Amino acid sequence: MxxxxxxxxxxxxxxxxxxxxxxxxxxxxxxxxxxxxxxxxxxxxxxxxxxxxxxxxxxxxxxxxxxxxxxxxxxxxxxxxxxxxxxxxxxxxxxxxxxxxxxxxxxxxxxxxxxxxxxxxxxxxxxxxxxxxxxxxxxxxxxxxxxxxxxxxxxxxxxxxxxxxxxxxxxxxxxxxxxxxxxxxxxxxxxxxxxxxxxxxxxxxxxxxxxxxxxxxEISSDIYLIGKAEVINMYKPREKFSHKNTYGHVLVVGGSYGKIGAAMLSSEAALNSGAGLVTSYVPKCGYQIFQTALPEIMVLTCMHEEYISEIKYDIKPSVVALGMGLNIKPVTVKAFRSFLENIETPLVIDADGLNILAKEKDLIGKLAPKTILTPHPGELKRLIGEWKDDFEKIDKVKAFSKANDLIVVVKGAYTITVYHNEMYINTTGNPGMATAGSGDVLTGIIAGLVAQGYPPLNATIFGVYLHGKAGDLSVEKNSYQALTATEIIDYIGDAYLNLFERT
Structure with missing residues (x-):
């Protein structure tokens, strides 16, 4: 609309x-x-x-x-x-x-x-x-x-x-x-x-x-309200004669000692959103946790025990989601820089990945066109600077997106996806989703959709919708206060099914 x-x-x-x-x-x-x-x-x-x-x-x-x-x-x-x-x-x-x-x-x-x-x-x-x-x-x-x-x-x-x-x-x-x-x-x-x-x-x-x-x-508009009617036209049904490789391979890069859960949430969300394969690249301290808690996820580790000191792998992912729980230690920043200088795979960047970009502004220019950024308000300020009000914020996000050819997710009660001058305002979600790990889940959902062949902008718009809808369906049986990121993941399937229910 x-x-x-x-x-x-x-x-x-x-x-x-x-x-x-x-x-x-x-x-x-x-x-x-x-x-x-x-x-x-x-x-x-x-x-x-x-x-x-x-x-x-x-x-x-x-x-x-x-x-x-x-x-x-x-x-x-x-x-x-x-x-x-x-x-x-x-x-x-x-x-x-x-x-x-x-x-x-x-x-x-x-x-x-x-x-x-x-x-x-x-x-x-x-x-x-x-x-x-x-x-x-x-x-x-x-x-x-x-x-x-x-x-x-x-x-x-x-x-x-x-x-x-x-x-x-x-x-x-x-x-x-x-x-x-x-x-x-x-x-x-x-x-x-x-x-x-x-x-x-x-x-x-x-x-x-x-x-x-x-x-x-027929009148031209740069602002759209996104509901079920809009996203159902983006939905890509599964083919009968298909296999796991048909639906892409997500590589999740993140985690550090004490923050392995962030990478786990993104990885599980990517799988639940429909990605055929998910591999997580984490420090060694995350290996046993992943293999025990998420048997469907493949795991690669770097040499360091507690944080990522290099990003090297021998797989060919369809998309890389990185930054969740990563930390901003100098060695990690160096690994992040080296990774960006040699990557051509589509990217979804969140959390400490965004914080590194904010500190090392020259890295923004190394991002591929239509890289997806998913900042919370604090991370957004570090990226684009302070704003006096929401209208100036939107103007600054548009200018940032256009100058760097990036897709930016402006999180909030009505999360807004911005690409150049276009704004896509999401209508799903609720206050219960203001909870730890919710953003990690969103990053995983978007990455999972990109892996399945959704164009980056559609993947972002659809992913934000599914994320919010999963939260809405969960809260119907729980409460705002008790809603957790894990429960959002549990209701991603219900959010898909809801697309085809009459409202």
């Missing part, structure tokens, strides 16, 4: 109005009707008080139209107009007149007015500002927003929480509506998925308002 910016969404509105020969007011009525149906299906005329706060633009027009529909169903509705400007949009005025014809007169709130009483049992509909906002609300409007947030009422935002920008972090985070639900019209919005801005909506849902599908399909 594409994610469009504010300008593109406006173009989609205009194109739809022209092609479908409707007015902008009629399109607004569609939006209000969808919001009404969402609310009505849940409340079923329950005796609850609904407060609708409207701005004076088209977002406010949506709110006024919604108020009319709710009143017709005999809901208890209080409508307020936040009078922050003398300018009113045409569609706002049309819906204002329609309300007045019902003998309903919204309460106009001016600078000197106090916020009306809102009980925690009430519902607030936020229709103050829309996606076109590009500057902070004036102080008295910000005070109203803070009052709504402090009311503890259930808050539903129309399209986007008021005070939130589409392409920047708000200067005053206290002047943004905190919503329980955001009802996004037609398509989701980028701010929902970034840590700095996603905190303002607890959950979101898309409401289809009938924008022209052909226009949306």
């Amino acid at each position: 594409k994610i469009l910016n504010a300008k593109q969404l406006k173009e989609a509105d205009d194109f739809t109005i022209k092609k479908q020969n409707i007015t902008s007011v009629e399109l607004m009525e569609r939006a209000a009707s969808q919001i009404f149906e969402w609310i009505h299906s849940r409340l079923q005329n329950a005796p609850v008080t609904i407060h609708i706060f409207c701005g004076v633009g088209n977002n406010g027009g949506d709110g006024l139209a919604l108020a009319r529909l709710l009143l017709k169903e005999n809901y208890s509705v209080h409508v307020y107009i936040i009078n922050f400007s003398t300018k009113r949009s045409t569609d706002f005025l049309v819906n204002y007149d329609r309300l007045k014809k019902m003998n309903v007169w919204p309460q106009v709130l001016n600078k000197e007015d106090e916020l009306p009483a809102i009980l925690k049992e009430d519902i607030v509909i936020d229709a103050i500002f829309g996606q076109g906002l590009n500057r902070p609300p004036v102080n008295w409007v910000a005070t109203i927003i803070k009052g709504i947030n402090n009311s503890n009422a259930f808050v539903v935002a129309v399209d986007i929480p008021s005070g939130l920008y589409m392409e920047a972090v708000p200067e005053d985070k206290n002047a943004v509506i905190n919503t329980n639900y955001t009802l996004s019209l037609q398509l989701p919005k980028l701010p929902f998925f970034l840590p700095d801005t996603g905190v303002f909506t607890n959950d979101w849902e898309i409401l289809d308002i009938g924008l022209d599908e052909t226009f949306i399909q």
Whole structure:
């Protein structure tokens, strides 16, 4: 699913109005009707008080139209107009007149007015500002927003929480509506998925308002939301007449004394994701552990007992995953450098492999095109430098990816795969996956997919999805607190099976 910016969404509105020969007011009525149906299906005329706060633009027009529909169903509705400007949009005025014809007169709130009483049992509909906002609300409007947030009422935002920008972090985070639900019209919005801005909506849902599908399909976008519908088209079914070599050979290079488990998690995840063969290259202290715990994994060791001092092997892997538990001792860094200078095999680099790259920046230039990097936030900062907010972070990751032709996984609640200017936002995963070893598992899954012949970008997008889905399926039977990396591995198979289940 594409994610469009504010300008593109406006173009989609205009194109739809022209092609479908409707007015902008009629399109607004569609939006209000969808919001009404969402609310009505849940409340079923329950005796609850609904407060609708409207701005004076088209977002406010949506709110006024919604108020009319709710009143017709005999809901208890209080409508307020936040009078922050003398300018009113045409569609706002049309819906204002329609309300007045019902003998309903919204309460106009001016600078000197106090916020009306809102009980925690009430519902607030936020229709103050829309996606076109590009500057902070004036102080008295910000005070109203803070009052709504402090009311503890259930808050539903129309399209986007008021005070939130589409392409920047708000200067005053206290002047943004905190919503329980955001009802996004037609398509989701980028701010929902970034840590700095996603905190303002607890959950979101898309409401289809009938924008022209052909226009949306054909318009160019660099941002995609990834769910089951997107990854199922990437899935490569197994051939009947195949064998283990058909599905590639993963070499996992990592581990050190006390951190052998990191390489083990990656190795097992690579096998469970479908790789035909997995070999682990570890220091000698890991040999017996691997051979005992993971009999399906072949093991090679370097000469040193406790850490990797050289990387030499006589196999021909399809992909190398390296860095998990590796350490950054000088001898290991030297071995890492020598390895990169002589490798042509596709790479997935994580953990201490990334830390070495951050310290030895010249090594980045030695990476093959479309090498996959899977940093956590700390590792990412060491690679690209500090950032002031999530939008700058994304810009810096894009520039880094493009300059070095690398695929970068930006881990988070919504993990984002970045390749050049393209962003693929994942929708699976949960807070329970913030646990030791989860990243090692992700690296192994991605490497396993590359081994099976998935192109590096597809392997990364699909791998991130499977990783998150495995975590989601596991947590259904456990809990956020008890979820472990090993359990994520155990549910990789279930994540595959879920691709073909109806949802």
